[in-house]
Amino acid sequence: MRGGGFSSLSRAMFLGFVRDRAALIFSILLPVLFLLFFGSIYKNTSAPKLNLVAVGRVELLAQARQADPGLSRILTISHGRSVAAALADVRKGTDDGAVLQHGNTLVLRFSIADPTKAGLVNSVLGSIVQDANQAASGQPARFTLAASQVEDKSLKAIQYFTPGLLGWALASGAAFGAAITLVSWRENKLLRRLRLAPVGIGSIVGARIGIAVAIGLIQMAVFLAIATLPYFGLQLTSAWWMAIPLVVCGILAFMSIGLLVGAIAKTQQAATAITNLIILPMAFLGGAFIPLDFAPNWVKEASYVMPLRYLVTGMQDVMARGEGPASALPAIGILLGFTLLVGAIAVRMFRWDDI
């Protein structure tokens, strides 16, 4: 009979969730829209492309492109009708530089409106000229520069905010789900009705945990499926699977927050407000919306008391930074400890009804 209770309660809760349009919007659709939005905005931040407009024949560029096909990945070259038109385009910012060749001189006109691109176009063309000089001299290069980004090459923006937004989605899904269910079941007396049925509190809580974990894993699957699309280009590193136990522990931690809120709040509105008050600041200060690497110091320090921090940075480590599976263990431990503490308080505050 216990088993029957568990599975039928799980089923009822799951149907209740998938038929709840608001819950679907807030726990899945909205976070995914955020992901699509940020994903599109920051898509190119790690490798900006340069648009050049060439006027007349520019022999050097043509040679360089032949010698190094990879160049066309960062350079797009169009042909301008006249110098004046090309310069106008550069001023407007449609093109990053105008090039023409006078004999052995490669002429580059650029705008400093975008300093990053100005620097980039200078150095790219500089190296093309240098390579050409070297080729003309017939000597092998004596000195070479090996330069690479300090960030892991794959740590593009999408690598930061996929774990961040996913962490936020999981946290709010688990906390709101638990708080609202508890309050509404108490409000409509379903809790007391269940208390009079031969099901243990273990079956009720177990079913709720099972459903929260299932919903969380669905959120995770949707997120990863979208972020790893070639368009967004998330590249999961080898120990990414370690994010699964991490997510489960994160859900437990945020469910315990939800249960505590549900035990305190008398109405659904109050439960929603209190949960928002907890989750939103945590999303901003815990590294979900603003990557902690770029955050001011006080935010970094504040983040240490936020369970969301451990979920988000833990996921970043195994999903994006390429750290080993063991790197997630401290975060898992902290999340479980948090769950036990808050869960114990929630159990003490738990009420079957409003009396």
Place this chain on the structure above:
Amino acid sequence: MSATISVSDLRKAYGDVAAVDGVSFEVTRGEFFGILGPNGAGKTTTLEIIEGLRKPDSGDVTVLGLPAWPRNDQLLPRIGVQLQASSFFERLTAREQIRTFASLYGVPAKNADDMLTTVGLTEQGGLRTEKLSGGQAQRLSIACALVHDPELLFLDEPTGALDPQARRNLWDLLRQISKSGRTVVLTTHHMDEAELLCDRVAIMDRGKILKAGPPAALVREIDQPVRISVQSGLVSAEQAGRLTGTGAGEVTDDGVSLSIATSDPATVLSGLARADALAGLRVQGATLEDVFLSLTGREYRA
């Protein structure tokens, strides 16, 4: 044989309010028992103590021979409780709802569907519970309480918020349930409902049971005059006064109808018949409202 429910000297206070103030009664097997009283009388508190949902301050309650508190796993499958029409899982259909409750008790889905038919909700089976009418939701709620075939059924104000037609439909269902041999305990603030349905009622006010017994016996006991009325103008008030004989009757004529209150209705009726003055005849006996009035000295107001 011991009583199905036995309550003795039950007390429960909330702060200064004695919600239940020394209540004792017994319910026998197969009986349809009603607790009747105005709002705030303590009906729900009494019922929920018997169900094992609240702990009494003092007093003893046994249900089917077992103590009601603490929550007893052995008792739960044998009792059915209807708390409130909206105690449902959100966004499930009527059929999913009752099947969920069924499986909590290890009852197969087939029995759940049959129960849906019993309460006349087969057609609404695919409808979300939020979309059901008040009467339909109430019947589903009762069906959920009955799905595991309990011996004892508790109903707290089942017709509370229903329109008259829905109430009558529900009464039919409740009679049917009672006929199937179950013991039913119901609370209500509708006098007519208690009078119509219950084998025995306990009249409750301010935490105390004032009187308990079969409705007809309670009414008879107060020995209140019967009110007989006919159309005005058939007989004069004077003639009517003579008809009441020595029965200290009281005659009133408001121009629409003439009313005679009497403790000897047979004499009055035959007198009226002889005078051929029976047009628009109405005979009204005392009701439980009169019983309440005589017990409390207050008009009954639900």
